[in-house]
Structure formats: structure tokens, C-alpha cells
Amino acid sequence: MAISRAEAIALLTRLGDAVNRRDGATILSFYAEDAIVVSPAFGEMHGKEAIVKSWETMFSKFPDWTVTGSDLLVDGDRILFIGFTSFTDNQGWFGLPPTGEHVSYRNLLLLTLVDGKVVREERLYDISAVVGILEKVRLEQELKTAAQVQSSLLSRTVRQGSYYEAIGDSAPCRTIGGDFFEFTEKSSGELAIAIGDVAGKGPPAALLAAMLQGMLAVEAQGQANPVAVMSRLNRALLGRRLAAQYATLVYGVLSPDGRFT
Numbered sequence: 001m002a003i004s005r006a007e008a009i010a011l012l013t014r015l016g017d018a019v020n021r022r023d024g025a026t027i028l029s030f031y032a033e034d035a036i037v038v039s040p041a042f043g044e045m046h047g048k049e050a051i052v053k054s055w056e057t058m059f060s061k062f063p064d065w066t067v068t069g070s071d072l073l074v075d076g077d078r079i080l081f082i083g084f085t086s087f088t089d090n091q092g093w094f095g096l097p098p099t100g101e102h103v104s105y106r107n108l109l110l111l112t113l114v115d116g117k118v119v120r121e122e123r124l125y126d127i128s129a130v131v132g133i134l135e136k137v138r139l140e141q142e143l144k145t146a147a148q149v150q151s152s153l154l155s156r157t158v159r160q161g162s163y164y165e166a167i168g169d170s171a172p173c174r175t176i177g178g179d180f181f182e183f184t185e186k187s188s189g190e191l192a193i194a195i196g197d198v199a200g201k202g203p204p205a206a207l208l209a210a211m212l213q214g215m216l217a218v219e220a221q222g223q224a225n226p227v228a229v230m231s232r233l234n235r236a237l238l239g240r241r242l243a244a245q246y247a248t249l250v251y252g253v254l255s256p257d258g259r260f261t
Contacts, residue, residue: 002076003113011116012069012081020066022059024052032117039123062087081109085125159183163256164191178205178247180213184220189256192220196249208245212237216251226251226261 003011011030018026028048031037037045042054058065069083086104108124159166168181178198186192194216198205215236219229230251237247253261 003074003079003116005072005074008072008074008079012072012079016067016069016083019055022063022065024055024059027055028052030118031121032114032119035117035119035121037121037123040125041123061091062089064088077113079109079111079113081111083107083109161185161191163258164254166191166193168195176203176206177201178209180209182213182216182220184217186221186253191254192251193254194220194249194251196247198247199245204245208242208247212247212249220251226253 015027015030018030028051031048031051033048034046035048035051037051037054039045039054042057045051045054065085065087067083067085069081071082073080073082083106084104085107086102089099089101089103092098105125110122110124111118112120166183168183170177170179170181178196178200180194180196180198182192182194182196184192184194196209196212198208198212212233215233216229219232230249233249255261
């Protein structure tokens with residue numbers, strides 16, 4: 001028996017409301033006793049008992065699981081529901097570690113009805129796309145952490161001594177980048193200053209910048225002459241065989257008498 005568009009909208013609105021309320025009993029009332037549900041996550045499920053277990057699993061893993069509709073198509077006794085699913089990924093999914101972030105993806109439901117009950121439901125979404133979304137969220141988290149680490153590696157943005165005031169800042173065009181600056185107070189009382197820019201952007205540049213900062217901090221304390229510091233640093237980098245990677249670096253030492261070398 002054909003269903004009208006208005007009837008389909010009403011049915012899916014009630015079903016969506018039940019899902020968003022985590023109302024398992026009401027959800028099951030939409031299905032026939034021998035209903036079949038096919039899901040990329042749960043496989044093929046037969047009967048109400050298996051169907052309700054799948055919903056209970058989703059609600060327990062993702063308590064804020066919600067579904068919103070964007071459109072639907074009706075063809076006789078079949079309905080294609082087009083919508084979005086969103087949830088907070090606190091427990092992980094598809095074998096991935098939890099991200100703790102809010103995730104949303106598009107999904108399709110193809111419902112076949114008999115006497116107003118769902119006898120077959122196919123949940124259609126691209127698992128690889130969902131996994132890709134989760135991986136992207138995880139990568140963004142890692143980049144935020146990397147940005148915090150990189151920020152902590154930079155010298156204090158404001159520094160004062162008996163004969164100087166030093167102020168610096170760095171704002172990468174991406175989450176992390178290859179620009180850096182360094183203020184180092186030498187045991188001689190002088191102030192070593194470095195401003196660097198690693199070629200490229202993103203994680204590769206940030207990793208080389210962090211390595212440069214560490215090597216420079218060691219060399220600056222051990223050598224008085226800026227030329228010797230830069231020569232030793234350059235040889236050390238060449239020895240690491242970094243292929244085409246390089247950095248532009250200005251380094252100098254400020255003496256208490258105002259001389260900058």
C-alpha cells in the first residue's frame with residue numbers, strides 16, 4: 001500500500017523524536033515483529049530483539065546521539081530518509097580511540113513498509129567517510145596539542161634584564177609552523193637572540209624548528225662567538241641528512257655595553 005509524502009513525514013518525525021528521546025519502546029513500535037535491519041556497524045539484524053539491542057548499544061556508547069532530517073523521497077511503500085547523525089565521541093568507534101569531540105555525518109535510511117510498519121530498514125552511510133571524519137577530528141586534536149607544546153618551547157614573550165627588554169611573538173599561519181624565536185641568557189651575562197624560519201609549513205616545519213631550538217640552546221651556552229655557534233649548528237644539521245629541508249636563521253649576541261654581534 002502506497003504511503004503519501006505527508007504520512008511519511010509524520011512517521012519519520014515521530015521516529016526521530018523517539019530516537020532523540022532514547023525511547024526504545026516507542027522506537028520498536030514502528031517495526032514489524034519480523035523486521036530486518038541492515039547496518040554497516042551491526043550487520044544484518046532480524047526481529048525486534050536484535051533491533052532494540054542495536055539502539056541500546058548506540059545510546060549507551062553515545063548518550064547525546066541525535067538524528068535530524070533534511071529531506072525524504074517516497075516511492076509507493078518505500079521511504080528514503082536523508083539526514084544527519086551527531087554525537088560526542090567519548091568512547092571511540094570502529095576500533096578508533098575516543099576523541100571527546102562532537103562529530104556529525106550524513107546518513108540515509110531506506111525503509112520498506114507493510115501496513116504502516118517497517119519490515120526492512122537499510123542504514124546507508126560510507127564507513128570509510130565516517131572513519132575519515134573521526135580521524136580528522138583526532139588529527140585536529142593532536143595538532144592542538146602540538147601547538148601547545150610548540151608555544152611552550154618558545155622563549156617567554158616578554159623578558160627583562162639589567163640592560164635590556166626583549167619582546168617576541170609568533171603566529172603560525174596553520175596550527176603549527178616553522179617560525180620561532182629564542183632569547184637565551186648566557187653565563188657571561190650576554191643575551192643571545194635568534195629568529196628563525198624553517199622552509200615549509202605544518203608538522204614537518206614545526207619538528208625541524210623544535211630541533212633547531214634545542215640545538216641552538218646548547219650551542220649558545222658553549223660558544224661565545226656567534227659565527228662559531230652558527231657553523232657548528234649548520235654542520236650538525238648537515239650531518240642529519242634532512243634532504244631538501246632548510247631554515248633561515250638570524251642569530252646574535254647582545255652585550256651589556258650595548259654591542260650586538
